Amino acid sequence: MEGYRSPVRVSKLLSLMLRHRPEEFGIQVDGYGFADFDAVISALKKQDADIEVSDVEALVYRASKKRFEIVEGRIRARYGHSFAMELGTEPIDPPEHLYKGASVSEVEAILRSGLKPENRQYVHLSFDADVARRLAGHRQGPGTVIRVEARKAAEGGVQFFDCGPTVLSREIPSDFLSVEDTPAPVPDGGVSEKQSEQPVTYGRKRRFGSRR
Secondary structure (H helix, E strand, C coil): CCCCCCHHHHHHHHHHHHHHCHHHHCCCCCCCCCEEHHHHHHHHHHHCCCCCHHHHHHHHHHCCCCCEEEECCEEEECCCCCCCCCCCCCCECCCCEEEEEECHHHHHHHHHHCECCCCCCCEEEECCHHHHHHHHCCCCCCCEEEEEEHHHHHHCCCCCEEECCEEEECCECHHHEEEEECCCCCHHHCCCHHHHHCCCCCCCCCCCCECC
């Protein structure tokens, strides 16, 4: 289709602008990660003149992962930032368990030291163990799933934030972590047949209330 731009390309450009390097594109973001929508569109067009407002709106409103949001003429990435920003949302009462995918080599250190955001601002957690497993094994073969005792952690003072398909937390102590499962070895370090057949989906079964 003439004028069509791949949502993957648009998403990657927006991620660079709004999650990681806004200054390189002349974009100013506020303390909550929001930037002027028209300014972002102009910056996108400098990278690819055929990108249209409709391409960005389709990514915001139709994509399953809901990485971005538009509010009153401003746009931001909802999660995944490598620079400091505030979410601007109240903590939630989480479900009993949440899940984090990890490579087999990372498990020992995680269980010893807890989950930390590393090069991001927040730890990203999944509602579903299967989603966490497939995310962990997407590039480096099968991964391990870490189970987070989220409700107990919240009672212990750990805050969780609802960001659509994912839940964010600043850090989770090792006391609330255990191994959900460990994958069977796959020959030659490849991805298992089960993993390769099943795309990662981000549907949510139910929502949870904000903590007041």
